[in-house]
Amino acid sequence: MSAREMVRETNPKFYERYSKLEDTDEFWEFLVKPLRQSIRVNTLKAPLDVVVERLSEEFELEPIPWVREGFFINVDNLAKVPEHGLGLIFGQEASSMIPPVVLEPKPGELVLDMAAAPGSKTGQIAQYMENRGCIIANDPKISRANVLIANLNKMGVLNTRVTTKDGAYFARFENTFDRVLLDAPCSSIGMIRKRLRFLEEWRLRGVIKYMNIQKRLILAAYRALKPGGTLVYSTCTIDPVENEEVVDYLLRKTDAMLEPIKLPVKTSEPVLEWEGRVYSEELKKALRIHPNDNDTEAFFIAKIVKPGDVE
Numbered sequence: 359m360s361a362r363e364m365v366r367e368t369n370p371k372f373y374e375r376y377s378k379l380e381d382t383d384e385f386w387e388f389l390v391k392p393l394r395q396s397i398r399v400n401t402l403k404a405p406l407d408v409v410v411e412r413l414s415e416e417f418e419l420e421p422i423p424w425v426r427e428g429f430f431i432n433v434d435n436l437a438k439v440p441e442h443g444l445g446l447i448f449g450q451e452a453s454s455m456i457p458p459v460v461l462e463p464k465p466g467e468l469v470l471d472m473a474a475a476p477g478s479k480t481g482q483i484a485q486y487m488e489n490r491g492c493i494i495a496n497d498p499k500i501s502r503a504n505v506l507i508a509n510l511n512k513m514g515v516l517n518t519r520v521t522t523k524d525g526a527y528f529a530r531f532e533n534t535f536d537r538v539l540l541d542a543p544c545s546s547i548g549m550i551r552k553r554l555r556f557l558e559e560w561r562l563r564g565v566i567k568y569m570n571i572q573k574r575l576i577l578a579a580y581r582a583l584k585p586g587g588t589l590v591y592s593t594c595t596i597d598p599v600e601n602e603e604v605v606d607y608l609l610r611k612t613d614a615m616l617e618p619i620k621l622p623v624k625t626s627e628p629v630l631e632w633e634g635r636v637y638s639e640e641l642k643k644a645l646r647i648h649p650n651d652n653d654t655e656a657f658f659i660a661k662i663v664k665p666g667d668v669e
């Protein structure tokens with residue numbers, strides 16, 4: 359059975375909706391194909407070249423073009439690699455390394471990671487901040503926040519405070535953070551490559567539920583951002599109402615502006631019209647990544663700035 363047939367049989371409504379987005383055999387094949395293993399070297403614990411040299415003795419490493427510390431690696435079970443147990447490397451999907459790269463956090467800054475668990479991006483942000491400054495890493499799900507804390511400990515992250523609020527809580531800290539990452543809860547279509555249940559369980563009402571949460575969170579995230587600061591909005595899903603629609607909503611409601619993202623990554627066309635709605639041309643600056651573009655998870659990333667001077 360082809361991937362297309364498998365998707366159509368497993369969830370006909372899913373197939374019908376997303377064949378309007380892209381309908382190539384490649385798209386369906388990569389949507390369900392198991393992911394390549396990738397790692398991020400944790401430079402908080404050891405220099406990049408030392409870890410790469412040591413791993414290369416045993417494994418084949420292929421650099422990920424858009425992240426200096428990222429590599430595809432030919433290993434079946436990372437848990438058996440000692441460097442993983444020691445926190446020298448972290449298993450992180452290749453496209454999920456893009457949002458912190460786009461955020462560009464600097465040592466000494468104040469950063470909000472509004473939906474942080476299990477913490478792969480918080481660790482990457484701390485790495486770019488060289489453990490200086492402060493990250494507020496928030497996640498309201500206590501069980502997930504516990505995993506976040508364990509991962510931050512393992513990675514040697516020292517500049518982070520963990521909170522367990524609804525992300526909208528941070529709206530009260532108006533104009534406070536130098537940078538905000540909103541890696542939003544979403545319908546996780548990108549993760550079908552890891553767990554088929556995201557395809558089996560997909561329902562349109564779930565997408566709409568997430569869109570409403572995302573709109574609430576993006577407004578709070580933007581409010582908490584300092585003038586001159588950067589907000590990165592990301593999801594691991596392809597539905598336009600969780601991506602272009604949410605960022606378009608922010609653009610309409612506030613003075614937010616989008617900035618182009620220049621990275622060596624292949625992307626799909628942004629969606630500027632969907633179900634009778636027309637989105638701002640500005641959305642052309644966002645990255646829409648389909649699984650067949652780079653053989654990764656699907657991702658959507660927008661770089662948003664608040665007008666004003668950086669202090």
Ligand SMILES: C[S@@+](CC[C@H](N)C(=O)[O-])C[C@H]1O[C@@H](n2cnc3c(N)ncnc32)[C@H](O)[C@@H]1O
Nearest residue numbers: 473474475476477478479499524525541542543
């Ligand atoms: C895509 S995951 C985050 C992944 C994480 N950034 C990482 O890279 O490891 C989205 C997270 O949003 C959290 N979440 C759900 N509802 C939320 C809310 N109202 N405010 C903030 N976070 C929320 C979920 O618990 C989940 O951990």
